[in-house]
Amino acid sequence: MTxxxxxxxxxxxxxxxxxSGAAIAPAIPAIDLALSGAVGGGFWGRLALVLPAIVIMGLGPWIGRRTAGLDQRRGFAAALCALAGFGVLGGLATSHGWLLASRIGLGVSTAAVLCFATAALATLFRGPERAQVIDRQSAINTLGGVVFVLAGGVLAQLGWRVPFLLYLLALPVAWQAARMAWPAPTALPDKRPDLAAIRAPIVTLGVAMTAFYLVPVQAPFMPALSGFPSLAGLTIASATLIGGLVSxxxxxxxxxxxxRVVEAGGLALLLLGLLEFGLGTSVPALLLAAGMIGAGFGALLPLTVQRILAQCGPDTAHAAAGLIASALYAGQVGASAxxxxxxxxxxxLPFLIAAAGLGLGLFLWVNRQQLGPWRHWIVEHMA
Incomplete structure (x- = not known):
């Protein structure tokens, strides 16, 4: 036991x-005003916010395979230091080009940190102990988003550059990581997990994150919440808090x-929550919708991560970790899109479109045996 x-x-x-995104989200309007004079969070500020997620979505699997052959102690600590460095570098920006370049570096270093941390779950823990650690990590990550957004909002009152200092919190973590023993390099960088065995939980993970991330991205614009920032914050916090508690x-x-029952229940809650968000007209209805989405996400996140890691050995843990990171951040990018x-x-409309897509996907999966010539394609790509 570790x-x-x-x-x-x-x-x-x-x-x-x-x-990567939560720390500076409240400061985006001020960043745009300072760097380009665009008031209210224009295109470049929104791009800076989502750019690390785009990088992780695209490069996560490749970065996961590369980290497999590195010294785990030094690589883990170096990735955390790079996260802190690129994060703070954005706060020194004098142009959007500088800011976007720092955010690309932040995305690469964040992907590496997540790959080292997730692969360690597969190599250091087994059985019920691994399940418990994943449950706790899922809850901490979910609740951490609220903590960092709130902290970023408070610090943004002191100036748009100040929230970038939050990234320095990675340095004491790097110090601790450098003082500990981690597994030796595990495999050749081209070693990959069995994609057929993990495709379904990977897709489920991306879908769950898309539904969950729609709440902070879109809820503040709902008619019942748009004129009341405190109510919008309460709605977002409800989804996050319930998600963390369920995880x-x-x-x-x-x-x-x-x-299977937990997975089906989680997907059903996501679908019902999206529909309620799209159809609800009152604050209680939107709070209920946020709670359902949070509960569904909280049930699915640790379950899908465990299912993926259960199919991987030490030699494929890093590659699987890269796929997990890519799926999670693809969900963030998908929700923003x-x-x-x-x-x-x-x-x-975004909630109703997401509900329609999720409902269609579930219908096709449940009825895959009755879909004639389409059956083999669906089974091959969704099994």
């Missing part, structure tokens, strides 16, 4: 990964019901 210090470092490193107690859910692309049709 010591609690390993768990603490893994949890803290995962929380540092959440900072924290995920082990109890799996003891009470099978993994839905909000920006369909929000022009009204604030409810």
């Amino acid at each position: 010591g609690i210090d390993h768990r603490a470092v893994i949890w803290a490193a995962g929380a540092c990964g959440v900072m 924290w107690n995920s082990g109890g859910l799996r003891q009470a019901a099978s993994d 839905l909000a920006f692309g369909f929000g022009i049709g009204g604030p409810r």
Whole structure:
């Protein structure tokens, strides 16, 4: 059994990964005003916010395979230091070009941190212990998003550059990571997990994150919330808090019901929550919708990560970690694309489009045996 210090470092490193967007989100309008004079969070500020997620989505699998052959102690610590360095560098920007370049570096270093931390879950822990550590990490990461957004909002009152100092929190984590023993390099960098065995949980993970991330991206624009920032914050906090609590107690859910039942219940809650967000007209209705989405995400996040890692050995853990990071941040990018692309049709439309897509996907999966010539394609790509 590994010591609690390993768990603490893994949890803290995962929380540092959440900072990539959360730390500066409240300061985006002020950043645009300072760097280009565009008031209200223009295109470049929004791009700077989502750019690390785009980098992680695209490069996560490749970075995961590269980190497999590195010295884990030095690589883990170096990635955390790079996260801190690139994060703070953005606060020194004098142009959007400088800021975007620093955000690309932040995305690469964040992906590496997440790959080291997630792969350590597969190599250091087994059985119920691994499940418990993943449950706790899922809850800490979910709740950490709220903490960093709130902290960034408070610091933004002192100036738009000040929230970037939050990235320095990665340095004490790097110090602890450098003082500990980690697994030796595990494999050749081209070693990959069995994609057929993990495709379904990878897709589920991306879908769950898309639904969950739509809440902070789009909820403030809902008619019942748009004129009341405190109510919008309460709605977002409700989804996050409930998601974190469900993840924290995920082990109890799996003891009470099978993994399939938990997965089906989580997807059903996501679907109902998206529909309620798209159709609800009152604050209580939107709070209920946020709670359902948070509960569904909180149930699915640790379950899917465990299912993926259960199919991987030490030689493929890093590659699988890169796929997990890519799926999570693809969900963030997907939610942002839905909000920006369909929000022009009204604030409810992104939720209804997401619900329609999720509902269609579930229908095709449930009825895959009756779809004639399409059956083999669906089974091959969704099994």
